[in-house]
Structures are given as C-alpha cells and as structure tokens.
Amino acid sequence: MKPYKHDFIEFALSRNVLKFGEFTLKSGRISPYFFNAGLFNTGRDLAKLGEYYAQAIQASKVEYDVLFGPAYKGIPIATTVAVALANKFDVDKPCCFNRKEAKDHGEGGNLIGSPLKGNILLVDDVITAGTAIRESMEIINANHAELAGVFIALNRKEKGKGELSAIQEVERDYGCQVFSIVDFDDLIAFIETSEQYVPYLSKMREYRKKYGV
Numbered sequence: 001m002k003p004y005k006h007d008f009i010e011f012a013l014s015r016n017v018l019k020f021g022e023f024t025l026k027s028g029r030i031s032p033y034f035f036n037a038g039l040f041n042t043g044r045d046l047a048k049l050g051e052y053y054a055q056a057i058q059a060s061k062v063e064y065d066v067l068f069g070p071a072y073k074g075i076p077i078a079t080t081v082a083v084a085l086a087n088k089f090d091v092d093k094p095c096c097f098n099r100k101e102a103k104d105h106g107e108g109g110n111l112i113g114s115p116l117k118g119n120i121l122l123v124d125d126v127i128t129a130g131t132a133i134r135e136s137m138e139i140i141n142a143n144h145a146e147l148a149g150v151f152i153a154l155n156r157k158e159k160g161k162g163e164l165s166a167i168q169e170v171e172r173d174y175g176c177q178v179f180s181i182v183d184f185d186d187l188i189a190f191i192e193t194s195e196q197y198v199p200y201l202s203k204m205r206e207y208r209k210k211y212g213v
C-alpha cells in the first residue's frame with residue numbers, strides 16, 4: 001500500500017472518522033465499519049483532508065473547470081479541496097455547492113458559489129450503493145454541465161443495483177472515472193498488519209463476501 005494511503009487510514013482512525021462495529025447504512029446494509037467524514041471538523045484536520053484530495057486530483061491528471069461539492073458533506077470537502085489546490089499546487093479553481101431546500105427569495109436558486117458550467121469535478125465523502133452520486137448527477141444534468149470525474153475519500157467497493165460495483169455503474173452510466181484516496185482493499189491490507197485492528201478482519205471479510213465486488 002502506498003504510504004499516503006496508510007497515513008490517511010491512520011488519520012481517519014485517530015479522529016474516529018473510521019470506526020469498526022455494527023452500522024446500518026443508508027442502503028439498509030449492516031456494515032462492520034463506517035466512515036463519518038463529518039468528524040474531520042477542526043481547521044487543521046479539514047486543511048489536511050483537503051490536501052489528501054488535492055494530491056490525488058493532481059496525480060490523476062483529470063481535466064475540469066469547476067469543483068462541485070453536493071450538500072451536505074460535500075460542501076466543506078469541496079471548499080477545503082479548492083483551498084488546498086490553490087495553496088499547495090497553485091491551481092485556482094471555482095467551487096460550487098447546492099442547497100437541499102429550494103429558495104425563492106434573495107439570490108434564489110439552489111446553487112451557491114460559482115456557476116455549475118463546463119466540466120465538473122464532483123467531490124464527496126463515500127460511495128456505497130451510488131444513490132447520492134445519482135442525485136448529484138441530476139443537478140449537473142439540469143445545469144447542462146458535464147461530469148469530468150468523481151473524487152471520494154473512501155470507495156467501499158460494494159455492489160450497486162446489480163452485480164457491478166456501484167462505482168462501475170457510475171462510470172458506465174456517466175462515462176467518467178471515479179477516484180478515491182483509499183478503498184475497501186486498502187482497509188483490509190491495513191487491518192491485516194495491525195495488531196489492534198486484526199480482530200475485525202473476519203467480519204470485514206464476511207461483509208465483502210456478501211456485498212463486495
């Protein structure tokens with residue numbers, strides 16, 4: 001595993017962002033682990049999180065015009081990624097996010113920040129079954145923009161609606177690549193070499209058998 005992936009998993013564990021136990025997911029699946037990106041919530045941690053994404057975005061060489069962070073968890077992520085791209089890589093990109101509630105006064109509309117135009121780089125926390133990402137695609141399509149790529153922190157590598165992974169379905173349906181800082185296999189590789197977390201290995205493997213791809 002690349003050192004930055006190992007560091008990122010340790011970072012997530014140290015902030016309780018990554019936890020082991022029993023969790024009911026949005027999709028109804030019962031998972032032996034959960035990734036709660038909302039617990040990256042101090043200035044320093046958010047700055048560090050943005051740098052992990054920015055580094056991965058730069059390494060991917062994906063071309064895009066605007067960063068889009070879907071409400072709610074994508075909002076601070078897109079913001080800190082835009083700041084990290086500017087500060088660390090001298091790349092100054094516009095950033096946009098949506099509100100979930102329609103607004104009919106003031107500036108109106110459901111988008112805040114830059115217009116959602118051109119090639120969009122969507123940044124979010126996690127993809128499990130792919131529901132959240134499809135909702136974001138409706139917003140991108142409604143604005144006649146194109147999806148350039150998707151960046152998430154954790155790819156859970158789970159089945160989507162059929163036998164393909166949720167991410168393979170997104171890549172097939174929207175013709176874009178999905179990148180992540182770490183994925184389920186990285187978590188397994190990390191646990192295998194960690195005395196503290198090795199007791200969770202069997203439940204993780206069981207879960208992969210049931211929902212993994």
Ligand code: OMP
Nearest residue numbers: 025026027034035126127128129130131132
């Ligand atoms: P899907 O919409 O099924 O792809 O699930 C993605 C969403 O589920 C994320 O945007 C989160 O709101 C939530 N989630 C997590 O935050 N972390 C996890 O480890 C798992 C989920 C989840 O419920 O699947």
